[in-house]
Every structure is written in C-alpha cells, then in structure tokens.
Amino acid sequence: MEIGFIGLGQMGLPMAGNLLKAGHTLTVYNRTSSRAEPLVAGGARLASTPGEACRGDAVITMLADDRALQDVMPDLAAKLGPATIHVSMSTISVAMSRRLAELHAQSNQGYIAAPVFGRPEAAVAQRLFVVAAGPRALVHRCQPLFDAVGQKTFVVSEDAPAANVVKLCGNFMIASIVETLGEAVALARKSGVDAGAYLDVITGTLFNAPVFKTYGAIIATEKYEPAGFKAALGLKDARLVLEAADDAAVPMPVANLIHDRLLTLVAQGRQDLDWCALARLSAEQAGLRNSG
C-alpha cells in the first residue's frame, strides 16, 4: 500500500520502519526531519510538510499528544484526498478523536482510530497490539498496516473514538495496578516482609502477567530514575481518562486517586521520576524510609 506516516518519535520510527520492511511505499514527515534519515536510506520519501504525506491509501499519525496532532491537522485536513484514510494511532483524548471524526466526516474523508499497546521495544519487534475502531470497511482496508506493526489487532467498535477509550482504559488499569502494588508493598514492608519476597509471591502465583513483573521490579528495587515512563506523562494519561469519564458521566474513584497521587509527585517536583513512584508515596505515607 502507499502510506504517509507523520510522527517519527520513539514509537513512530520503528513502526514506520516495519511498514517499510513489509513492502509498503512510505512517505514520512517529522518536524525534525533528521529523524527520518534511516527510513529515507531504506527507501522512504521525505515530505517537507504534513500535507505532502497525505496521499495514497492512508496517512498514519503517531504523535505525542493532542497538541502535536493539532499542529499538523490544518495541513493534513486540507490535503487529504477522499481515498486516503486518516489512521490516528497516537494516544490522544477521546474528545480530540471525536472532533477528528466529525471534521473528516464533514469533508467526506475517511477516519479511523487505531492506538496501540506496547512500549518502544515492542514497536521495534513488531509486537504491538492494535486497538482499532471506525467504519468497518475502512478498518478492514488498513489491516495490512496493522499486521506490519503489531502482533494482533482488536476491532472494538464502528465508532472511531471508542478505540481511544479502550486505550485510555488500558493505561488506567496499569496505573491502578501500580498504585495497588504500592499500597500492598508498603503494608508488607512495614509488617516485616521484604518487598522483593512479597513480589515473588505475587508474581509467582495469581499475578503472573508481565505488567506485575515489570512494575513490581521497579517498585521492589525503588529504581525510579531514570524513568521508563515519567510521572508527568502518567498524569497526562490520568487526565485523559478522567476527561473521557467526565464526558461520558462515569464516576471513576480509582482514577481520581491515581490522578491525585501523580499530581502530588508533580507538585513536589518529582515529575521526572518513573510513575511507579506512586509506590514511594505509599511508603512515605506509611512512614517508611527509602531503602535506596
């Protein structure tokens, strides 16, 4: 397929690379164009504006946040032809996705949302999970793109923003597990159980999903620097899910708690710690000293 790709960050770059490897024709755009060099070396065409990338079968946007996406939207919307589907893969707000859906619908342009689960390593390894939503036919046409970047695609709705809800809910669930681990580890430690021993039990029994092992190890060792995912970014995600919940009128008390905790880290100047430092707050409130 002929594809435009906008946004070559930690996630976008390896995803674009995998599309290229899968044999797709690629036109790429990035604000800092030097990021595109390895792709150009591999045969991609470099666009000097977002609009130049808007042709072919689909244009994928993979940007940091609403604002970055908003910056490229005027040019993208202006240049997007009726046959080119806008595939929004960024983690953006549901409201933004809704606005895009309406905007494109008004111009008879195709739009689907397809955010992904997975960290940069998974993007490199073509092991992402894609959560897609939008008109069935459009999602179907983009399946080869999803196959090129991920290990599995979940189609959750014909309404594009629904995919963004699922993505945000997934992030919320991770955050909740981190908070829960933090509280449990604080009680375990204060009761004389080593954090590592506690986590061995937890991950060795009922909680053997990678998410417990990954975050449990950070919490057990209290290695919150350098951050895998910063508290400030966690806060951004917490805001997105609460904004979606407020719009949909769904009270989410655990999400509120996580928001407040991450806001505390940011207010105290600890925004660059890993968001697992939620567990440090639990420890501090229990009067525990850092073991590190």
Added chain:
Amino acid sequence: MEIGFIGLGQMGLPMAGNLLKAGHTLTVYNRTSSRAEPLVAGGARLASTPGEACRGDAVITMLADDRALQDVMPDLAAKLGPATIHVSMSTISVAMSRRLAELHAQSNQGYIAAPVFGRPEAAVAQRLFVVAAGPRALVHRCQPLFDAVGQKTFVVSEDAPAANVVKLCGNFMIASIVETLGEAVALARKSGVDAGAYLDVITGTLFNAPVFKTYGAIIATEKYEPAGFKAALGLKDARLVLEAADDAAVPMPVANLIHDRLLTLVAQGRQDLDWCALARLSAEQAGLRNSG
C-alpha cells in the same frame, strides 16, 4: 509424618485428602464429623475433640475465620505437646495470628502460619500456593506437608504473622483488580464498547493473568449469581486488610474504597452476590442498566 487436621471445609477437606494420599498419618477433626467420612474411609483417624488431633509432628488448622479458630484454640493450646507444631493455614487476621504466636511462645509450643492462595478446585488438584512464615527450622520441618497440598511454597519471614499479611495483601490485590475492571468496563460500555470486546482486548494484551480472565468473564456477563465468592466474604477480607493496615499505620486508600463498595452491597441486601458485583455498582453509578 503424623499430622492432625482441624477444619474440613471446602478447602480443608481436599487438602487433608491430599495429605493422606501423600502417605501421611492423619487424625482429623471437624465440628460436623460426618464431613470426615471420606477421609476415615481412606485411613484417617477421627478425633472427637480438637485436642485429640493435637499430637504427632504437626496439627494443621484450616478454619473459616478468626472466630472458628478461636473456638478450637483453648482445647488445642491445652493439648499441644512441645514437639507438635501448630500450622495455621486459615485466612485469619494478622492480630489473631500475632496472638497465637505469643500464646504458643509462652507455652514453648511451635507455631507457624502458612495460608494458601487458590480456590477449592486448586486444593483438589494439589495446586495451591503456600505462603509460609515462622521460625526457619519449623517451616523447614513442615515442607513435606506443603508439598502434599500445593504446587509451590514461598517462605516470606521468620515472623509467622507476616505470612497472614501477605495472604491478605494478595486478596486485596484481587479486589482492586475487580474494582478497576468495573470502572474501566463502565467507561467502555458507556462509550459504545461491548464489555466482552473490552475484556478481550485487556486479557489478550497486557493483562493475561488468570485473575483478569476469571473475574473479567463474570463482569462481562454480569453473572453475579450464584456467587463464586460472596460480597459478604469479600467485605470480611477487606476488613482484615484494613485492620492490619491500621495496626501497622499504613494508609491504603484503594482498600478503603473497596471496603466501602462491598459495604454498600451488603447494606443494600446484596451480600450474596459475587463480589465482582463491585462492577455493578460502577455501572449503576454511571447510569447503565443491567444488561442481564
């Protein structure tokens, strides 16, 4: 080994059966003695009082709660010889376990705590996880017993009540996951995503531990009756973890939330629903109707 076994409930009966199968000599006691019949048929001796089961290498207690354990304690403590270890495998309060530890220490009696993770099916299948704590030598001597009932033993501390803390924290983590799933599913549903589709994504990606599948299925289908584990029992566990947290001075906001939610179910006469009905509360607060 020669073992006493007190408490032949849904968990105790299959555990005692597995001890017998493993070749241990068993004396069993249950308030309702008819429960012991299959074991007696298999070679176990029936005790008519708790004290009669207190001889040999160890006496295991596997009772419903603090109160049930308290009922057998006077006789048990009076009859327990210095060579017989009291192995407390019930899910009891940390304070109760602490009192037992002190009581036995005063009488030069051996005491270890070894609560288990796993449902009755796992008990039958000899697939429990044992979390043991207490004096190292005593725990070591009981290892053959743990091997007979479980698939793996975790030794977490030389202080017996620490094992009870770990057990309660594990239960808390399950409850937190149920609550989190409930909130996320409410937002997903209200955003037009089917609960089943949402759970397919969640359990098919980052959250592939059995705990998500088991509880996710109950939530997706809203089958809260008959209960696998009743809200009223969930509330009992929430109280135990909060009591331990209060004693240890560890604030646990998520545990408080879960307590309040389960208390709501009980206050509203829904104590016999499965504790996954936490998700029904989230749905109701979001104005969703039951799909069932």
Added chain:
Amino acid sequence: MEIGFIGLGQMGLPMAGNLLKAGHTLTVYNRTSSRAEPLVAGGARLASTPGEACRGDAVITMLADDRALQDVMPDLAAKLGPATIHVSMSTISVAMSRRLAELHAQSNQGYIAAPVFGRPEAAVAQRLFVVAAGPRALVHRCQPLFDAVGQKTFVVSEDAPAANVVKLCGNFMIASIVETLGEAVALARKSGVDAGAYLDVITGTLFNAPVFKTYGAIIATEKYEPAGFKAALGLKDARLVLEAADDAAVPMPVANLIHDRLLTLVAQGRQDLDWCALARLSAEQAGLRNSG
C-alpha cells in the same frame, strides 16, 4: 459613576437594580432584552450589543458561565476604552479569568475580578459578599459599585484570578459540608436517630452557621425538588474547582469525591434534583429507603 452592566439573570437583575438605586448611571445589556424592562423603567439605558455597554467608568459582567462570557467578549474587548474597567463578577473558571486578565493587559484595558457570595435573595437585599482582586487602584475605584450591591467587600490579591479561586473554594466548602452532612445523617438515621433530631443537635451546638441550617433542613426533609441549586450546576462548580486545582497542582481528594457523587446524580438522570441530593446517595448506599 457611569456603569455598563451585562447579564441580567437571577443575580444580575437585582444587582443592577441596586446600582441604579444607589444613583449610578446604568447602561444594561442582556441577550433577552425584555429582562431589562424594569431597569429601563427605572432610568437605565438599554444597549443592543455588549459593546454599547462598554463605556463610562466600568462595565460589569454577571453571566452564567464561561461560555456566556465568551460570547460577549469579542465585542466587549473591541469596544472597551482605556478608562473603563472590566469588572468580572460571574462565577467563571480561573483559567478564563486568567485569559481575560492577559487579554485586557495586552490592550491596556483595566480588569478586575469580583465574584460574589450569596443567593438571589441576598442580591435583592443588597447583602452579597464581594470578593475582589486585581490592581489595587482599580479595585479601589470600583468600591462604590461593590457597596451598592453587597454588605462587605474582601480584597484578596492584586492578581485578579485569585478572586475566582476564592469563590470556587467557597463553593467547594459548601459542597463538602453537604456531603459531610449526608454521611453523618445516614449513620445517625441507621442508628435510630431521626434526621431532624440529629440536625437540631448539630446546628444547635458547634455548627450554627446558616450554611448548616439551610442545607441541613433540605437533607432532613429530603425535599430535593424543586431544586434551590441543581445537581447539574453543582457538578459544573465541582469541575471548576478541580480544573483550578489541577492547574495549580493541588490534590483535593474531597473535591474529587464530590465531583464523583454529583456526576453519579447526573449520570442517573437526577441532574435536576437539588445538589443536597448528595445526601440521598449516602442514604441509598447505606441501604436506607427514602422517607419522602
């Protein structure tokens, strides 16, 4: 003084009337101009656009919310002369007040914020409390206006949006008292104490401020219809304070709780009940039936 007045709602109309009575020269604007009739009969000039009201010493805006204010702002900002102070008395967001402060500063226009405490009856009776903030000299010049509408003025900062923060915090405190009363009354009722008897004790002892009596009476009688202040409006205020708290990085757990509770009422179609129906939620969660 010569004053423009924009927004003749339940609060604005009596406030404008009191300014007229105090001898100020008034030009009034309201989207629905018929609301201005009594004022015109009393000597006020009717403006047909917001801009026409923007002359003299000050133009007061007293509108329902951010959106209503935003609607008049382009015309207001275009017509406002350097000698006319924009006195923003509406309950608006801190962010909106901040944007107004910046906008006016760029145009060398004067801006102060002066939201009020008090219900329509207090506005009629000239008994409002004015919370003012902004450049000292400008606030000073507007004192006669505040004297005409209120019983007392509090000057809290030289930074205009600070007054909006104080207003929102005041509303938050009322909401918190309502929630607190609701929880306490639920426990009292379920313990066999009549809600009225409980409130007699509370308001007859430590809690003799009018706020306890006013809201306590609504809660004790469970008369949530017709609403004095609707749950939907309470939710709007809760959002405003949480938005300000998020911007300022201040975790406010009680505000979150109130938001969730009001959101629940709205999600369940009870948005038109008085916001004191927070207490009904507490009662329902305790399994109490409505006494009404």
Added chain:
Amino acid sequence: MEIGFIGLGQMGLPMAGNLLKAGHTLTVYNRTSSRAEPLVAGGARLASTPGEACRGDAVITMLADDRALQDVMPDLAAKLGPATIHVSMSTISVAMSRRLAELHAQSNQGYIAAPVFGRPEAAVAQRLFVVAAGPRALVHRCQPLFDAVGQKTFVVSEDAPAANVVKLCGNFMIASIVETLGEAVALARKSGVDAGAYLDVITGTLFNAPVFKTYGAIIATEKYEPAGFKAALGLKDARLVLEAADDAAVPMPVANLIHDRLLTLVAQGRQDLDWCALARLSAEQAGLRNSG
C-alpha cells in the same frame, strides 16, 4: 441529688465541680486520687474504689476511652444498685455503649448515654452541650445533672448508644471541616491568596460558626504545636466513627479519607501535632513549604 462521679480528667474535674456548685452531693473516684483534692475541699466524698461511688441517684462515668471505662466496669457493675443510674458521658465506642446497655439491662440496672460537646474551657464555664439517649424516664431524672454541667441538653433517642453515634458524628463533622479547610487553603495559597486573607473571607461570609474560626486560625498560622487536640486522638475518634459506620453498614468515604490522613501523621511520627495538621498534609502534597 446524690451522685457518684468517676473520672476527673480535663473534662471530668470541672464537670464534677459544677455539680458540687449546683448543690448536689458528690462521691468522686479517680485512679490518681490527688486530682480529687479541690472537690474534697469543696465537700465531695472521696471513694477509694469505683464501686464506692456507685450509690445514690446516679453514677457518672467520664473517662478517656473504652479501655479506661472497661477498667472500672467490673466493680461498677457489681456495686450498682437498682435505683442508681449509670450515666455514661465519656466519648466511647458505640459498640461499648451497646455492651453496657445490654449488661445493665440484664442486671436490671439503669443506663443512659450522655456524651458532651465542648472543650475543657466550656466544661469549666458550664457551657457544654449534652446529647442524651436512653429510657425516657431515666433521662428525665438526670436532667438536673445535665443542667449543672451544660447549657443545653438534646435528647435524641430512647436507645442509649444512639447518643454516642451523634457524638461521634459531630466529631467527624469537625474533622471534615478541618480537612476541607486544608484543601481549600492549599489551593488558595498556591493561587497567590494568603491563608489569613482566605480565612477572613470564609469566616466573614457563609462560614461564621466558631468551628471555622477556631480551626481556621490554627491552619492559617500553621501553629500545630502545642496541640489543642492531638492527631493521635483525632485518629482514635476517626476509628470510632468508622467502626460504628461499619457495624451499621454505612459507607462514609470522607471519614475514610480523614482516617487515612490522620494515620499518615501518626505513621510519620507527627502524632503529637494538632489534628489540624491535616492541612499541613494538603500543603505538602501541593508542594507548598511550611510558612512557619
């Protein structure tokens, strides 16, 4: 009337003094008997055991907590004649009051609960508020005693423990106001409003009850030492209200929050600060430095 009085602490001593002044015949008991000297000098008889104070028309207990009351109960219950009413004025748990009610009922002894609102100064000034509950005739007979110690009596139920519920709910409401003030002040301060200025507005407008002034002043000046009422005692009260709420199946999320906050202060070794240091936690979480 002829009265026994057990417990001559900060509250009990002035209360007993006022009973004496009112002309009642008094027999007093205190563990540390020297506390009784001024009363004996004024004509009171000194009892050397709790039981010796149990005769006449009524015996009042005014002790620090459940435990202190429990210590005197065996002797009190053994010596209490059928004509002597036990008037329990201590702040004790609802469960304890229930047990006393049952215990006395079994022995055909009279029991009423009559806890008080007010600090030691109010006790001295005969300005306490008495909240009484129990069999109507018994409460009626004790009215002269209440008149001697307080300014007003509220009779809330014929079931004695109901008075304890009301007392605990009152304390909960104070704690909630402190927490609410703390959150609001943190937002105000971080928005550039001086805490003192904020509190002037609050207490000068809607919130003019003494409770806002008393606690607001402590929060505004951040004078948490010496404590008027220690965080550790606040925690005790929070536990009592939550225990009552749990027994009655009433979820109280604000009470939970207060409990967690006070537990945090205690866990961090700040149990001797005034409980208004709840506001310090809000300030710290907002990244504010202590101004003191």
